[in-house]
Amino acid sequence: MDKPRSSQLRAIVVGAGPAGLMAAERLALADLEVDVYDAMPSAGRKFLLAGKGGMNLTHAEEFPLFQQRYFDRQQDLARALNAFTPQHIREWASSLGIETFVGSSGRVFPVDMKAAPLLRAWLHRLREAGVRFHMRHKWLSFKDKRLLFQAPNGEVEVSADIVIFAMGGASWARLGSDGKWCAPFQEQGIHLHNFVPSNCGFNLDWTTHFRQKFAGSPLMKVGIDLTDTKGEKRSRTGQFVISETGIEGSLVYAMSSYIRDLIQQDGSATVYLDLLPDKDEERVLRELAIPRGARSLSSHLRSKLGLHPVHNGLIQECLPKEIMHDTARLAAAIKRLPLKIVSTRPIDEAISSAGGVSFESLNEDFMLKNLPGVFCAGEMVDWEAPTGGYLLSACLATAYLAGEGAVKFLSQIRK
Ligand SMILES: Cc1cc2nc3c(=O)[nH]c(=O)nc-3n(C[C@H](O)[C@H](O)[C@H](O)COP(=O)(O)OP(=O)(O)OC[C@H]3O[C@@H](n4cnc5c(N)ncnc54)[C@H](O)[C@@H]3O)c2cc1C
Structure with a gap:
C-alpha cells in the first residue's frame, strides 16, 4: 500500500x-x-x-x-x-x-x-x-x-x-x-x-614475444611520471599489470586522465617508469657496478636490485638490447624507462x-x-x-x- x-x-x-x-x-x-x-x-x-x-x-x-x-x-x-x-x-x-x-x-x-x-x-x-x-x-x-x-x-x-x-x-x-x-x-x-x-587501461604496441611472456604479470611497486597537457609534472607510485594489449591496474587508473588527455592532444603519450622508486640512480648504479662473476645479468639484477624478469623484459621491450650491457644507461633506464602509450582501452571497459x-x-x-x-x-x-x-x-x-x-x-x- x-x-x-x-x-x-x-x-x-x-x-x-x-x-x-x-x-x-x-x-x-x-x-x-x-x-x-x-x-x-x-x-x-x-x-x-x-x-x-x-x-x-x-x-x-x-x-x-x-x-x-x-x-x-x-x-x-x-x-x-x-x-x-x-x-x-x-x-x-x-x-x-x-x-x-x-x-x-x-x-x-x-x-x-x-x-x-x-x-x-x-x-x-x-x-x-x-x-x-x-x-x-x-x-x-x-x-x-x-x-x-x-x-x-x-x-x-x-x-x-x-x-x-x-x-x-x-x-x-x-x-x-x-x-x-x-x-x-x-x-x-x-x-x-x-x-x-576514465580510470581505464591503455593500449601499447607490445611485441608478440613480450605479450606472450608477460601478459598478466604485475609490477608491484613502480613509479609513473609524466608531464601533463598543461606542462605540469605528475608522478605517482603504485602497482599495475601488463595486459595482453597494454597496461591496466590501480596506478594506471590513477594517472589515466592525464595519459588520456595527452593521447587526445598528441596522438600518443610517453610516460616514464621508475622501476625502483625506493632507490636513487646513484645507488642503482653502485649496485649494478658490483662485479657479477659467473652469474647471469638477470640473476644479478634480481639479487642486487630485486628486479624481476618482467622488469628486464620491459627494459628490453622499450630500449635497444645493448643497453643491458651498459651499466650507466641501464641504471638510467631502470629509474626512467620511457613507455609509449598509443590509445585508451574502449570506454565500455x-x-x-x-x-x-x-x-x-x-x-x-x-x-x-x-x-x-x-x-x-x-x-x-x-x-x-x-x-x-x-x-x-x-x-x-x-x-x-x-x-x-x-x-x-x-x-x-x-x-
Ligand atoms: C568495476 C567497477 C568498480 C567500481 N568500484 C567503485 C568503488 O569501489 N567505489 C566508487 O566510489 N565507485 C566505484 N565504481 C564507480 C561507481 O559504481 C559509479 O560511479 C556509480 O555507480 C555511478 O552512479 P550513477 O547513479 O551516477 O550511475 P549508475 O550506477 O550507472 O546508474 C545509472 C542507472 O540509470 C539507468 N539508466 C541509464 N539510462 C537510462 C534510460 N535511458 N532510461 C532509464 N534508466 C536508465 C541504468 O540502468 C542505471 O541503473 C566502480 C565502477 C565499476 C564499473
Whole structure:
C-alpha cells in the first residue's frame, strides 16, 4: 500500500543507481510522491559490481585534499561535496545498519566490504517511504512537458512537477549506463561534453614475444611520471599489470586522465617508469657496478636490485638490447624507462567515464538552466575522479544536492 501523501506534488527520478536512489530518498523525505524509472530489470547493478572487489564508499582523508581529487571540477562540485560529505556518507550508511571502517589507505568500506546488504536495506527503506519503482522502463525522450519511456508493454508517457535524471555515464553498458540519453538531451539544446574513458587501461604496441611472456604479470611497486597537457609534472607510485594489449591496474587508473588527455592532444603519450622508486640512480648504479662473476645479468639484477624478469623484459621491450650491457644507461633506464602509450582501452571497459552534462548547462542546484524543474546528478554530469571512493562520493553528493534543489524549486513554485 502506498503511504497517504500530504502533498500531490509528484517527482520522477530516472535511473536507479546510487545517484538516483539518493535523489529519491531526499525527495521522499520532503513528502513528495516519488516514482523511480530504470531501464534495467533491477536497481543498482553497477553499484553491486562496485561491491565485488570491496565496496569503497568514500575516503577519509582531510577534506581539502579530498576535494582536490576532482581535478578541474572541484569548484563546480564544492557545494555538493560540502552538502553531503564523506562523514555524512558514513552516517547515512550507518543509518541503514551498515557500519564502515577506514582502511590503511584512508579508503572507507562497509565492515563486510559488500554492496548487496547496503543496497537491500536502502531499497527497503525507500519502499517503506512510499517510493515506487518502475523497472524495465527506458527513458527515450522529452515529449512536450512529459517524459516518454519504452516499457515492457509499449511506450508510456508520464509527467511530474520535477524530474531528476541520474542515468549514469557511458561505461559497462550492459549494467544499464549506455549513454544513449545524450541524443535527446542534445535535441533540447543541453550542452554535453563527449564521454571519454576514465580510470581505464591503455593500449601499447607490445611485441608478440613480450605479450606472450608477460601478459598478466604485475609490477608491484613502480613509479609513473609524466608531464601533463598543461606542462605540469605528475608522478605517482603504485602497482599495475601488463595486459595482453597494454597496461591496466590501480596506478594506471590513477594517472589515466592525464595519459588520456595527452593521447587526445598528441596522438600518443610517453610516460616514464621508475622501476625502483625506493632507490636513487646513484645507488642503482653502485649496485649494478658490483662485479657479477659467473652469474647471469638477470640473476644479478634480481639479487642486487630485486628486479624481476618482467622488469628486464620491459627494459628490453622499450630500449635497444645493448643497453643491458651498459651499466650507466641501464641504471638510467631502470629509474626512467620511457613507455609509449598509443590509445585508451574502449570506454565500455572503463571503471568510469568523464564527460556528460556540462556544468555550464546547470545552475548551482544541478538544475538544467534551459529546462526549469529538471535536474541531473551522478556520473552523467561532467566530472571525473580517481578510484578510492571518490566516484560514489560525488554521485551521492550531487544527487543529494539536486534533491535539495528540487524541493526548494517546488516550494518556490508553490508560493
Ligand atoms: C568495476 C567497477 C568498480 C567500481 N568500484 C567503485 C568503488 O569501489 N567505489 C566508487 O566510489 N565507485 C566505484 N565504481 C564507480 C561507481 O559504481 C559509479 O560511479 C556509480 O555507480 C555511478 O552512479 P550513477 O547513479 O551516477 O550511475 P549508475 O550506477 O550507472 O546508474 C545509472 C542507472 O540509470 C539507468 N539508466 C541509464 N539510462 C537510462 C534510460 N535511458 N532510461 C532509464 N534508466 C536508465 C541504468 O540502468 C542505471 O541503473 C566502480 C565502477 C565499476 C564499473
